[in-house]
Amino acid sequence: MPTTLSESGAFRGTRPYRGTQVRRQRVRAAWTFLAPMLIVLALVAGWPLLRTFYFSLTDSTLSTLGTASFIGLENYLVYDNGQWYGLLTDPLWWQSVWNTLFFASVSVSLELVFGVIVALVLDAEFKGRILVRAAVLIPWAIPTIVSAKMWTWMLNDQFGIINELLMTLSIIDSPIPWTASATFSMWAVIMVDVWKTIPFVALLALAALQMLPKDCYEAAEVDGIHPVKVFFRVTLPLITPALMVAVIFRLLDALRVFDVIYVLTSNASNTMTMSIYARQQLVEFQDVGYGSAASTLLFLIIALATIAYLYVGRNQLQLGGDT
Amino acid sequence: MNSRQVNALLKRTGFWLLITVILIYALFPFYYAVITSLKPSSELFRVDFWLTSLDFSNYAQILTERSFVRAIANSILVSVSVVFIALLLGITASYALGRVRFRGRSTVLLVILGVSMFPQVAVLSGLFEVIRALNLYNNPAGLILSYTIFTLPFTVWVLTTFMRQLPMELEEAAIMDGATPWVTITRVFLPLMWPAMATTGLLAFIAAWNEFLFALTFTLSDSQRTVPVAIALISGGSQHELPWGPIMAASVTVTVPLVVLVMIFQKRIVSGLTAGAVKG
Numbered sequence: 001m002p003t004t005l006s007e008s009g010a011f012r013g014t015r016p017y018r019g020t021q022v023r024r025q026r027v028r029a030a031w032t033f034l035a036p037m038l039i040v041l042a043l044v045a046g047w048p049l050l051r052t053f054y055f056s057l058t059d060s061t062l063s064t065l066g067t068a069s070f071i072g073l074e075n076y077l078v079y080d081n082g083q084w085y086g087l088l089t090d091p092l093w094w095q096s097v098w099n100t101l102f103f104a105s106v107s108v109s110l111e112l113v114f115g116v117i118v119a120l121v122l123d124a125e126f127k128g129r130i131l132v133r134a135a136v137l138i139p140w141a142i143p144t145i146v147s148a149k150m151w152t153w154m155l156n157d158q159f160g161i162i163n164e165l166l167m168t169l170s171i172i173d174s175p176i177p178w179t180a181s182a183t184f185s186m187w188a189v190i191m192v193d194v195w196k197t198i199p200f201v202a203l204l205a206l207a208a209l210q211m212l213p214k215d216c217y218e219a220a221e222v223d224g225i226h227p228v229k230v231f232f233r234v235t236l237p238l239i240t241p242a243l244m245v246a247v248i249f250r251l252l253d254a255l256r257v258f259d260v261i262y263v264l265t266s267n268a269s270n271t272m273t274m275s276i277y278a279r280q281q282l283v284e285f286q287d288v289g290y291g292s293a294a295s296t297l298l299f300l301i302i303a304l305a306t307i308a309y310l311y312v313g314r315n316q317l318q319l320g321g322d323t
Numbered sequence: 324m325n326s327r328q329v330n331a332l333l334k335r336t337g338f339w340l341l342i343t344v345i346l347i348y349a350l351f352p353f354y355y356a357v358i359t360s361l362k363p364s365s366e367l368f369r370v371d372f373w374l375t376s377l378d379f380s381n382y383a384q385i386l387t388e389r390s391f392v393r394a395i396a397n398s399i400l401v402s403v404s405v406v407f408i409a410l411l412l413g414i415t416a417s418y419a420l421g422r423v424r425f426r427g428r429s430t431v432l433l434v435i436l437g438v439s440m441f442p443q444v445a446v447l448s449g450l451f452e453v454i455r456a457l458n459l460y461n462n463p464a465g466l467i468l469s470y471t472i473f474t475l476p477f478t479v480w481v482l483t484t485f486m487r488q489l490p491m492e493l494e495e496a497a498i499m500d501g502a503t504p505w506v507t508i509t510r511v512f513l514p515l516m517w518p519a520m521a522t523t524g525l526l527a528f529i530a531a532w533n534e535f536l537f538a539l540t541f542t543l544s545d546s547q548r549t550v551p552v553a554i555a556l557i558s559g560g561s562q563h564e565l566p567w568g569p570i571m572a573a574s575v576t577v578t579v580p581l582v583v584l585v586m587i588f589q590k591r592i593v594s595g596l597t598a599g600a601v602k603g
Contacts, residue, residue, distance in 0.1 A: 022498060025503070025504070026423050026425075026504060027423060027425045029419070029423070029503070029504035029505070030418075030419035030420075030423040030425050030504075031419070031425070033415035033416055033418055033419040033504070033508075034415075034416050034419045034420070034431060036412050036415070036416075037412040037413070037415070037416040037475060037479060038431070038434075040408075040412060040471050040475060041434070041435075041438055041471075041472075041475060041476070043453065043468075044446070044450060044453070044468060044469055044471055044472045045438045045441060045446060045472050047449065047453065048446035048448075048449025048450040048452070048453055049441070049445060049446050049449060050449065051448065051449030051452055051453075052445055052446060052447070052448050052449040055448050055449070060448075065451075065452055065455075118345055121338075121341055121342060121345060124338070126338070126342070130589075132342060132345070132346065133589070134585070134586050134589050135346055135349050135350055136345065136349050137585055137589060137592070137593075138349055138350060138353060138582055138585065139349055139352075139353075140585075141529065141578075141581045141582055141584075141585040142353060142578050142581070142582070143532065143533040143550075143551055143577065143578065143581070144533055144535065144551075145533070145535055145551035145552075145554055145555050146356075146551075146554065146574040146577065146578050147352065149554060149555070149570055149571075149574055150352045150353065150355070150356045150571070150574060151352060153355075153356070153359065153567050153570070153571065154352060154355060156567075158368075159367070159368045159370065160370075161355060161370050161372075164370040195348070195352070199349075200596065203593055203596055203597065204596070204597060207593070207597040252440050255442070256442035256443060256444065258443070258444065258535070258536050259535035259536060259551075262535070262539075262555070263555055274444075275442065275443075275444040275536075278444045278447070279444055279447065279536070279540070282444075282447055282448055283447075283540055288448050291447075291448065292448045295442075295444050295445045295446075295447060295448065296445070298442050298444060298445060299441070299442060299445035302440065302441075302442050302445075303440075306437075306440055
């Protein structure tokens with residue numbers, strides 16, 4: 001419930017200023033204060049997005065941005081000389097869509113499970129809890145590029161500590177080329193992403209856990225119900241709304257993933273995501289029209305996912321605006 | 324010992340074992356980067372779990388390299404400016420969104436939420452054109468401008484939730500005294516908002532310090548790069564001869580300030596993250 005002046009108790013009864021000069025002045029001031037922010041957002045987000053949509057309908061290249069000609073939907077799909085061409089017929093694009101969906105669903109699921117486990121541990125009372133919580137936060141603070149480089153080194157096929165460790169423990173008998181192999185590179189990328197983002201999920205889950213009422217736990221303890229059952233029947237349903245928020249934040253991040261993959265495996269097709277594909281077309285191949293078409297489709301996929309989520313979870317995500 | 328005591332002991336041991344596993348998992352990669360960075364290049368390719376030498380030659384190498392020092396300066400310039408702009412625009416916007424009731428407020432909030440969900444690559448070509456038109460290509464100012472796309476929505480969002488929690492009596496008193504909204508913000512709210520501004524400023528700083536895609540795309544020469552791009556582009560003779568010692572030294576150098584900040588402001592960061600997400 002927002003505390004706005006027009007509803008405050010002090011003014012009820014006489015309501016001296018509803019619709020008065022003070023109120024008008026406040027509304028005018030509000031728009032004046034919002035204007036700079038809205039202008040900046042229009043300049044860096046709104047206008048560029050519209051231009052990207054437009055470029056996707058042209059044959060622009062990086063050097064002919066202004067003078068390109070309109071070619072309709074040809075970047076997406078075109079029938080020419082008995083053959084279909086365009087983004088939607090490119091198997092590499094479809095692979096990048098599949099890779100992105102696979103990466104996002106697997107890594108977010110793993111983060112959710114491990115994040116909740118870490119949160120449950122941090123929710124318990126023990127000595128040194130604050131230190132452990134600080135330590136858990138460290139992976140989150142490390143720049144993505146740095147964590148990707150650190151893991152690339154640890155996953156190095158000849159000199160990496162992971163292969164060394166696995167071979168010492170006789171889990172594998174020959175080194176695994178983690179970032180180069182078709183089978184393992186996606187899992188390597190997921191592993192690094194999960195390592196980096198568990199803290200975020202854990203902190204949100206922990207915040208939710210600490211807001212739970214203590215009395216239902218006492219009741220369950222008195223009744224002698226097994227803690228695992230209590231977790232699934234009481235705790236989990238109560239923290240689900242907070243977890244859903246963490247999941248949507250993480251999913252949106254994972255669907256646009258770029259930097260961790262760019263550093264770990266560069267443009268390899270086994271781990272190519274939609275962002276990597278679009279940027280490769282845009283910058284490396286300088287094909288702005290085609291690359292913009294790929295960006296536009298990524299935008300549409302994320303927008304659809306967001307709208308679907310807002311529609312399904314509209315009761316949980318309150319905008320807190322005009323309530 | 325009866326079975327009950329054994330059970331309790333097992334539980335305690337299991338719990339501490341779990342904590343140990345979590346700690347090793349969270350800390351080991353960074354620890355390994357630190358010990359790698361302190362090895363001379365001759366010992367680099369022998370796997371060690373413990374610190375075996377204290378050799379600072381990797382640090383000496385990167386800190387005397389002009390492009391890396393320049394990248395640190397660029398990163399500081401960009402991140403500090405981004406924080407400043409985001410807070411300046413954010414505090415006024417959050418006053419409007421958090422304290423004034425007007426038509427279109429939820430629309431503005433929805434737009435802000437929408438922008439924060441943009442995939443960066445979706446604006447890449449359009450933003451490239453804007454930056455080139457403003458003559459900011461290959462210039463830190465272009466990065467400062469482009470970074471507002473992710474710092475500004477977040478800052479406004481979190482500051483608005485904090486702004487809402489302040490008691491209304493303060494503002495009423497100011498209005499009774501005939502203060503204008505601008506005076507109310509600067510004299511009444513600003514002093515109370517410092518903790519919230521420190522939190523959001525810190526989060527915006529970390530986001531700007533770590534950003535990679537725009538920095539990679541909108542800069543060209545070594546002297547204009549930021550730290551993440553500089554580290555990603557450190558290369559040796561070939562793909563298979565990366566200079567891991569200097570790379571790890573550079574990584575540790577740019578990460579230690581962040582880790583220290585996070586340790587000091589742990590509580591604030593947690594409250595900022597949860598305010599941005601849970602209440603969002």
